[in-house]
Amino acid sequence: xxxxxxxxxxxxxxxxxxxxxxxxxxxxxxxxxxxxxxxxxxxxxxxxxxxxxxxxxxxxxxxxxxxxxxxxxxxxxxxxxxxxxxxxxxxxxxxxxxxxxxxxxxxxxxxxxxxxxxxxxxxxxxxxxxxxxxxxx
Numbered sequence: 001x002x003x004x005x006x007x008x009x010x011x012x013x014x015x016x017x018x019x020x021x022x023x024x025x026x027x028x029x030x031x032x033x034x035x036x037x038x039x040x041x042x043x044x045x046x047x048x049x050x051x052x053x054x055x056x057x058x059x060x061x062x063x064x065x066x067x068x069x070x071x072x073x074x075x076x077x078x079x080x081x082x083x084x085x086x087x088x089x090x091x092x093x094x095x096x097x098x099x100x101x102x103x104x105x106x107x108x109x110x111x112x113x114x115x116x117x118x119x120x121x122x123x124x125x126x127x128x129x130x131x132x133x134x135x136x137x
Contacts, residue, residue, distance in 0.1 A: 008047050016041045016050045023057050063130075070126050077119060084116045 017038050024034040037053050044050050091105035 006047050008044055008050050012047060012050060013041055013044060016044070016053060019054055019057075023054075028057055066126065066130060070123070070130060073119070073123055073126075077123060080116060080119055084112055088112060 020029065020034060020037050020041065023029050024031070029037070041050060041053055044053070088105065088109050091108055095103065095105050
């Protein structure tokens with residue numbers, strides 16, 4: 001099943017209508033075209049039908065930058081996780097080999113865990129935000 005064939009939610013229909021209203025406010029649509037597209041948006045069953053209503057209208061520049069940033073950070077995430085495992089694994093290995101009682105690698109492990117977790121959760125947040133606002137300019 002293609003992505004455009006998936007059923008649209010009420011929130012997605014509302015987002016499309018808000019995007020159409022923004023384009024009307026910017027002068028890209030006249031009143032009758034806005035009314036026609038809004039009517040079609042509320043009757044749309046699929047995401048593809050909603051996308052078709054906005055296909056001839058430009059995306060906001062901020063969305064393009066957000067998409068590029070999302071792709072970049074998604075590509076970097078596995079390297080971040082690999083560096084985390086390598087460095088912290090080596091430190092824990094050194095700690096275990098030396099037999100020191102106090103767990104001194106925690107000084108590096110704690111902040112790098114926070115950084116990796118924030119990278120992962122930030123990626124998830126951005127993906128959800130882009131999906132939720134996909135229909136908007």
